[in-house]
Amino acid sequence: MEDEDINHALLHCPSFKDVLQAQLSFLQKSQFQRDFAQVAAQLARRNKSSKIEKLFLGAWGLWYRRNQLIYENEQLSPEQALDHPLSVYHEYKIAAEEQNKGLMPQCRWKPPPSRVPKLNIDGALFHDQCRLGVGMILRDEGGHVIFTASRPEHELSDPMEIELLAVLSGLHICFPLGLCDLQVESDSLLVVQ
Known part of the structure; x- marks a missing residue:
C-alpha cells in the first residue's frame, strides 16, 4: 500500500488519477509521474505557466474535495472536485482577456425585446x-x-x-x-x- 502523501493524492490515487489525467492531458505524457514537485519543476523549466496553473488548480480541487468531506460530510466525485477550480480558472481567463482588449463589462440593464420579459x-x-x-x-x-x-x-x-x-x-x-x-x-x- 502506497503512502497517502501529495504524490499519491495527485498522481497515483486511483479515484482521482484518471480524472486528473483526462483534464490535464500533459500528465499522461509525463516521464516523471512519480513526484509532484518534479512535474511542477519540469513544467517550469519548459516555461509552461498555464500547465503549472492547471496542475495547482487540480491540487486545489483535491484539497477542496477533502475539506468538503471532512468539514461538510459531503462526498464530491473526482469530476466535481476538478470541475470547480477549472471552471473558476476558465471564467477568470475570459474576464482577463476581455480586460486586456479594453472591453470592460457593461453593468447596465438592457431591455428585452417587446413583449418578452x-x-x-x-x-x-x-x-x-x-x-x-x-x-x-x-x-x-x-x-x-x-x-x-x-x-x-x-x-x-x-x-x-x-x-x-x-x-x-x-x-x-x-x-x-x-x-x-x-x-x-x-x-x-x-x-x-
Whole structure:
C-alpha cells in the first residue's frame, strides 16, 4: 500500500488519477509521474505557466474535495472536485482577456425585446455570516418591475451551484404564472454559456 502523501493524492490515487489525467492531458505524457514537485519543476523549466496553473488548480480541487468531506460530510466525485477550480480558472481567463482588449463589462440593464420579459437572477454567498441566498427580478421591455423575490438557501457551498439554483428558482416562479417566453440574465458567464 502506497503512502497517502501529495504524490499519491495527485498522481497515483486511483479515484482521482484518471480524472486528473483526462483534464490535464500533459500528465499522461509525463516521464516523471512519480513526484509532484518534479512535474511542477519540469513544467517550469519548459516555461509552461498555464500547465503549472492547471496542475495547482487540480491540487486545489483535491484539497477542496477533502475539506468538503471532512468539514461538510459531503462526498464530491473526482469530476466535481476538478470541475470547480477549472471552471473558476476558465471564467477568470475570459474576464482577463476581455480586460486586456479594453472591453470592460457593461453593468447596465438592457431591455428585452417587446413583449418578452427579462428575468435577472443572482446568487450570493456570505462567508462571514455562513449564509447564502438567491434573488431575482422580472421586468418588461420598459423596465417596469413585474415581480422581485429573494430567499435564503442552504446546503450549497459552490458558487456555480448557487448561480444555477438562482436560475432554477426564478424559472419555478415564472412558469406557473404562464411566463415561459422570457430572457434570463445572470452575472455568471459559465451559467449563461
